[in-house]
Amino acid sequence: MARVELKDVSLNYHTETDEVLALRDVNLTVEDQEFVAIVGQSGCGKSTLLSLVSGLLSPTTGSVTIDGEKVEGTSKRVGYMLQQDYLFEWRTILDNALLGLEIRKERTRQAVAEVKDMLQAYGLGGFEHYYPSHLSGGMRQRVALIRTLATKPDVLLLDEPFSALDYQNRLSVGEEVVKILRERKKTVIMVTHDIPEAVSMANRVVVMTPRPGTIRSIHAISMCDEGLTPLQTREVPQFREYFGAIWKELNADA
Ligand code: ADP
Numbered sequence: 001m002a003r004v005e006l007k008d009v010s011l012n013y014h015t016e017t018d019e020v021l022a023l024r025d026v027n028l029t030v031e032d033q034e035f036v037a038i039v040g041q042s043g044c045g046k047s048t049l050l051s052l053v054s055g056l057l058s059p060t061t062g063s064v065t066i067d068g069e070k071v072e073g074t075s076k077r078v079g080y081m082l083q084q085d086y087l088f089e090w091r092t093i094l095d096n097a098l099l100g101l102e103i104r105k106e107r108t109r110q111a112v113a114e115v116k117d118m119l120q121a122y123g124l125g126g127f128e129h130y131y132p133s134h135l136s137g138g139m140r141q142r143v144a145l146i147r148t149l150a151t152k153p154d155v156l157l158l159d160e161p162f163s164a165l166d167y168q169n170r171l172s173v174g175e176e177v178v179k180i181l182r183e184r185k186k187t188v189i190m191v192t193h194d195i196p197e198a199v200s201m202a203n204r205v206v207v208m209t210p211r212p213g214t215i216r217s218i219h220a221i222s223m224c225d226e227g228l229t230p231l232q233t234r235e236v237p238q239f240r241e242y243f244g245a246i247w248k249e250l251n252a253d254a
């Protein structure tokens with residue numbers, strides 16, 4: 001069974017004066033442990049699609065299911081990570097990483113130990129009692145990821161997670177994040193503007209049309225299935241071919 005399934009989904013935003021059809025006839029299935037990247041122009045409905053999977057929004061028509069169950073409101077099974085890391089500057093790294101658990105009233109001794117292990121495993125071991133302002137952008141993003149992983153979601157939604165980082169950092173954080181998510185066998189849907197980032201990280205890249213967003217095409221990326229890391233993927237000759245094909249599709253609408 002598909003981990004995540006969107007069937008004939010459309011979404012209409014109603015405002016006081018207006019209606020905006022943000023998504024139309026979206027059909028997408030994401031398998032367990034798959035990494036799907038979504039690319040498309042600004043305003044084409046990428047964030048809307050993630051909000052539907054997270055249960056923050058309900059589709060106007062069609063259905064969204066996780067493991068065959070209809071998504072109704074937010075659930076523990078889904079973790080949502082945004083572009084900004086939203087760390088609280090007055091909380092230590094450990095307390096930031098524990099925030100999701102605290103909100104769910106699950107800050108048990110066992111949970112704290114697990115989060116400490118994750119901080120250790122992902123290069124933040126000495127920083128538990130530091131404050132976010134002492135960390136690099138890449139480290140902060142890792143703390144945000146650990147906070148999201150701490151509540152043990154099966155499905156992770158990443159909305160332009162690296163766009164606040166500079167190019168160099170984006171490459172290395174992308175490499176680490178993929179390693180972590182593969183180790184933990186997560187299913188991932190990531191939205192990005194950045195075609196190379198999508199091709200280097202994902203099993204499949206979904207290209208969307210401008211608003212109302214529909215799925216224009218889906219590209220299966222062979223390098224990911226072969227287990228290459230994002231940096232390794234960028235080195236193989238097919239990388240440019242995928243890039244070229246997707247770039248053309250995105251710019252056909254411009
Ligand atoms: P993307 O993430 O691809 O940039 P969004 O999903 O944020 O696009 O938005 C898709 C479209 O829906 C945009 O045209 C946006 O202006 C519109 N939109 C998003 N949120 C709302 C809202 N709360 N009310 C009305 N329109 C919205």
Ligand code: MG
Pocket residue numbers: 046047048
């Ligand atoms: Mg967006």
